[in-house]
Amino acid sequence: MLGYDAPRWHAILNHFPVALLLAAVVFDLGAAIWKRESLKWAGIWTLWAGVLGGWAAVIAGELAEDVIDHGEAIHEIMETHQAVAIITMSVFTAILAWKMYRRFNLPAGEEVVTRVLGVIGVAGIVWVGFLGGKMVFEHAAGVPTKTMKTEILDRAAGHEHEPGEEDEEHEHGAPADTAKGAHVDPPGTPPHKH
DSSP, X not given: OTTOOHHHHHXXXXXXXXXXXXXXXXXXXXXXXXXXXXXXXXXXXHHHXXXXXXXXXXXXXXXHHTTSOOOHHHHHHHHHHHHHHHHHHHHHHHHHHHHHHTTTOOOHHHHHHHHHHHHHHHHHHHHHHHHHHIIIIIHOTTSOHHHHHHHHHHHHHOOOOOTTHHHHHHHTTOOHHHHTTOOOOOTTOOOOOO
16 A cells, blocks of 8 residues: 555554554643643543554554565564553553543543553553564565675675765774674574584
């Protein structure tokens, strides 16, 4: 659709619900602390948008799973990522459904329960994001195998820097061996036998 495939749509869609659901929890907690009706309604509207966007990201992720090149390591992380995402979205959906059922006028005890669930949901978002980052940055999830092979050869060939560029990289925290084009394996890679 529009030149994008499921993995790219997942990458695009997953940022919005993270921001919206986090904002919903912050607004809700702010409404409790400062007793502001405006914060309560800001929380409700961002919760609505976050739940809709979150399920769109989950669906795109489900579709992406079926089309990306991946091995067993990515698959195991992907299964956990998927399960935690569905649980997390179910928590936020339950909060929204309960608030709607109560016509957004919950008794004090139920407000506390939904706020605690919201904080648990934020922890779920963090875990989902951690797992997604691990798949992408440590296992190249979403990068086609052909592209990865080409990139590995390109990196192995090295490259030249303009005068002063190497010094800039060192200033920004790049390890000395990577700045000179030396090969560095990602964390967790078994040692090579030469």
